[in-house]
Amino acid sequence: MRGAAFALLAALPAGAQDAPTATSIPTGTIEVMPLGAPATGSAGLLPATVTGLPDTLWAGSRASDLAARIDALPISGVGAVDALAETLLLAEAAPPIGDPAPVLEARVRQLIGRGRLQAADALLRRAGARTTPLRRLAFDVALLTGDETAACARTEPVPEAPEDYARRVFCLLRGGDWAAALTTFDAVVALGGLDPVTAGLLNHFLDPELEGVPLPPPPAQPTPLQFRLYEALGEPMQTRGLPLSFAHADMLPQKPWRTRLDAAERLARAGAIEGGELLALYSERRPPASGRQWDRIAAVQALDEALVRARPAAVAEALPAAWSAMRDAGLGVAFARSIAPRLTGLPLPAEANALALEMGLLSGGYEAAVAERARPGDPAVAAGAAFARGEPPAEPDGPLEEALAAGFGDAEAPEEWRAMAADDRLGEALLLALEDLAHGVEGDRARLVPALAFLREAGLEDSARRIALELLSAEGPA
Structure with a gap:
């Protein structure tokens, strides 16, 4: 088992360094930042020309307050709401008042929690992992995406906590420096610094006498390092039931197709990957059997083939089964965004x-869809057509439509949020609006009204319309 484990960690270089003394716990290299790297507080991936948000988004907010609000930002489960949240998290803007590092750390934590590992990694690279918490986050992101080389390049120059030494042992082992890894491990264990699970896993690599001895029982919520160590030792953990970010580990090319499909569908439901990535995975091969997932893939493949051939009759025949299957699986939004433009x-x-x-x-072409597809006087699509135009429906039906109509009608944004926006705290006010939207999604429909009104006043009309249309679709056909 030990040989297979090291094959998974990496191919070890020939020749190990001499073991250091027990008092010289290995540290590592200092990270060098590229010239022109943005300041930590202003780093982002989306400039104002893309987001439509001002450069002063955070400028008037206190960094400590802002970090706390970002950490508390809920995930709504509605794609358009969460997409707006992620736009905020990735926006490039002037830094807040005070130490901006905790704000960047909170932004990265949120992206990881939402399964947006590529975005988190890009933001970390853009800003530079300049603090110990950021280097720890960068290490975790790299492990979860299967890039152990990048993970070890991002370990702390000077370890500050027991978990830092665990990372150091892992990277020394991966680099083939067994003696230094053993010395580091023995030193930190002697200080009582490692948790039992991590210590037990690392010990299996370092002690040949443990060959065949059972591994420690896996924790309910493993760290990314523990997750990778179990895999390297030949007992990989199931990602189902773990936080969304762990699902990316099942997307790696060496994983079985079924495993990758399950992970991709989970990530697509949460908006963590684009629908096109999911459909590309669907198209890799023919379903090997029947069953709900296989039937869904077969239906999507039939629609794709009809669209490739541009045969309207075949599209009309295949569309109902594919749309019904994807919508029932919670994949309707991801599917619609990929397929609607092709229709x-x-x-x-x-x-x-x-x-x-x-x-x-x-889809992004909601106005064009209304212009092309809506039939005048059709009550079934009246509300959707109205919200697509940015208007309240003439006769809203039910509490949801009434709340949405109020948000697109005469409702005004809360004065507190307006004052915040005027004081260069627009981002903070938007975080409060996103919190209200999340509560509105959960059933407190009244909280949708001020949030939508504020988005529209802030110039985020497209986001407001998308949110309304997704909520309307989730409650029933438009």
Whole structure:
């Protein structure tokens, strides 16, 4: 087992260094920042020209308050709400008042929690992992994406806590320096610094006498390092039930197709990967059997083939089964965003046309979908067509439509949020609006009203419309 474990860690270089003394716990190299790297507090991936948000987004906020609000930001489960949250997290803007590092750390933690590992990694690279917490986050992100080389390049120059030494042991082992790893491990264990699970896992690498001895029982919530160590020791953990970020480990090319499909669907539901990535995975091969997931993939493949051939009759035949299967699986938004643009301009009979409109309302081309697909006087799509135009429906039906209509009607944004925006605290006010939207999604519909009104006043009209259309779709066909 030990040989297979090290094969997973890395190919070891020939020749190990002499072991250091027990008093010289290995540290590592100092990270060098590239010239022109942005300040930690202003780092972002999306400039104001992309987000439409001002450079002063955070400038008037206190960094400590802002970090706490970002850490508390809920995940709503509605794609358009969470997409707006992620835009905020990735925005490039002037730093807040005070030490900006905790704000960047909170932004990265949120991205990791939302399964947006690539975005978290890009933000860390853009800003530079200049603090110990940021280096720890960068290490975890690299492990979860299967890039142990990058992980070890981001370990702390001077370890500050027991878990830092665990990372150091892992990286020394991966680099082939067994003697230094053993010395470091013995030193930190002697100080009582490692948790029992991590210590037990590392000890299995370092002590040949433990060959065949059972590993420690896996914890309910492992660290990324523990997760990788179990895998390297030949007892990989199931990612189902673990935080969303761990699902990326099942997306690696060497994983079985079924494992990758399960992970991709989980990530797509949460908006952590684009629908196109999921559909590309669907298209890799033919389903080997029947069953709910395999039938869903077969239905999507049939629709894709009809679209490739541009045959309206075949599209009309395949669309209902594919849309129904994807929507029932919680993948409707991801699917619609990928497929709706391909339906544009395709003449379809009434039933398929209605489905194409429903999908179009969930895509970026919602206004064009209404113009092309909506039938005048059709009450089934009246509300969706109105919100797509940025207007309240004439006759809202039910509490949700009434709340959405108020948000697109005469409702005004809270004065407190307006004052915050005027004081260069727009980002902080948007975090409060996102919190209200999350509560509104959960059923407190009244909280949707001020949040939507504020988004529209802040110039985030597209986000407001997308949110309304997704909520409307989630409650029933548009």
